Amino acid sequence: MSSLSQDALTLHGGCDCTSIRFTISIPALVSRPVLPYPDLFGAEIWPPQIFLDHCNKCRRVSGALVQGWLTCPQDWVEWAIKSTSGEESPSATKFNTVDLICAKPGVLPVVNYASTEGVTRPFCGRCGTNLAYVFEGRKEKNPIPMVDIVLGSLDTESLEMPGVRPERQFYWNSGVEWIKRLVTEGDSSVGGEKLPRHPDGSRMQVV
Ligand SMILES: [Zn+2]
Known part of the structure; x- marks a missing residue:
């Protein structure tokens, strides 16, 4: 079980x-809903679920070697979005996730990419940051509307909080072999002995 605070x-x-x-x-914890995926996980689990995702599509969309997600009920998430009015410091308006993924282009700085049927991946139309994944079909297994938040879009302070760590790796069999080795074995797995050691002991230079 996650070491995330109860x-x-x-x-x-x-x-x-x-x-x-x-x-x-x-x-x-007492107020977090049990997720209905006992067959998949072998036990009852509660959100948030934090995991790495090795599927090719998520890797391409993110542009990162490995995508990370934090999955939770939509009603845990509140979005604050600045308007496109061009003001120097426009105030932010609060939205829920459904509002976010229904945003019309040009009204808000949100672009919703429909990567596959029933899947919406909102990203910022100004800077390009990928933000979330919403899958309509998930309602068939879980009546609670869920959202996957791009783990890397969390603030550094939030990522460093105790327990905010990936607990599992999804789509393992879809992953690129050397990326999986990098994630599980560390940097020596990609360079081996052929790369010179950095003075701090690592084989990939740390800068
Ligand atoms: Zn942005």
Whole structure:
């Protein structure tokens, strides 16, 4: 089980240009719903679920070697989005996730990419930061509307909080072999002995 606090806690994040910010309000464990995926996980689990994703599509969309997600009920997430009015410091308006993925181009600085049928991946139209994944078909297995938040879009302070760590790796069999080795074995797996050691002992230069 995750070492995430069993008390209520709040995580923050958003896009690079700060046009879009979000707040994830995680209630105390006793108020978190059990997720209906016992067959998949072999046990009852509670949100948030934090995981790495090796599928090719998520890798391409993110542009990162490995995508990371934080999955939770949509009603835990509040979005604050600045308008496109061109003001120097436009105030942010609060939205829920459904509002976000229904945003019309040009009204808000949100672009919703329909990557596959029933899937919406909102990203910031100003800076390009990928923010979330919403899958309509998930309702068939889980009546609670869920959203996957791009883990890397969380603020550094939130990512460094105890327990905010990936617990599992999804789509392992779809992954690129050397990326999987890099994630599980560390940097020596990609360079081996052929690369000179950095003075700090690592084989990939740390700068
Ligand atoms: Zn942005």
